[in-house]
Amino acid sequence: MSTNDNAKVQRKRYIAYHEAGHAVAADRHGVAFSVVIDGQPRVELAPLDPDIACCITYAGPLAQARYQKRCLTTVLLTHGSADADFLDQQSVQWRLMGWENRKLEQWRLAASEILRERWTAVEAVSARLLALGRMTSDEVREIVAQLGYLPDNPTLR
Numbered sequence: 001m002s003t004n005d006n007a008k009v010q011r012k013r014y015i016a017y018h019e020a021g022h023a024v025a026a027d028r029h030g031v032a033f034s035v036v037i038d039g040q041p042r043v044e045l046a047p048l049d050p051d052i053a054c055c056i057t058y059a060g061p062l063a064q065a066r067y068q069k070r071c072l073t074t075v076l077l078t079h080g081s082a083d084a085d086f087l088d089q090q091s092v093q094w095r096l097m098g099w100e101n102r103k104l105e106q107w108r109l110a111a112s113e114i115l116r117e118r119w120t121a122v123e124a125v126s127a128r129l130l131a132l133g134r135m136t137s138d139e140v141r142e143i144v145a146q147l148g149y150l151p152d153n154p155t156l157r
């Protein structure tokens with residue numbers, strides 16, 4: 001394999017971890033979704049509470065950062081511009097409501113906690129995504145459940 005092919009394979013793996021992070025967090029919140037890594041990688045979510053959306057948004061770049069051993073900011077700047085835009089918008093709205101950025105920070109921590117707790121699920125879902133290219137929330141749930149994790153709402157700390 002050429003260096004270029006290796007770089008492509010590596011990049012696909014980063015994307016799979018990123019989208020698996022979003023997927024595992026969405027599953028934890030019991031949200032229905034579909035996830036695609038071919039073409040334009042994305043997680044399509046049913047409309048939901050901006051707080052939960054924030055947690056799910058953080059989980060993608062956080063999973064990628066953990067796998068790639070990079071800091072979150074680097075990942076957001078290079079691979080997560082849509083995620084960064086959403087978090088920026090959310091942060092502006094919360095600031096207007098007088099909550100400043102505390103909520104953003106709380107949801108970042110909640111997302112980290114989900115990934116820490118369910119990292120084996122992120123690994124399993126990313127491997128499956130690489131093989132299939134796309135998954136539904138039911139398929140993700142099956143993998144996550146096989147590993148013994150239940151869906152529920154993480155509490156804010």
Ligand SMILES: [Zn+2]
Nearest residue numbers: 060061080083
């Ligand atoms: Zn993302």
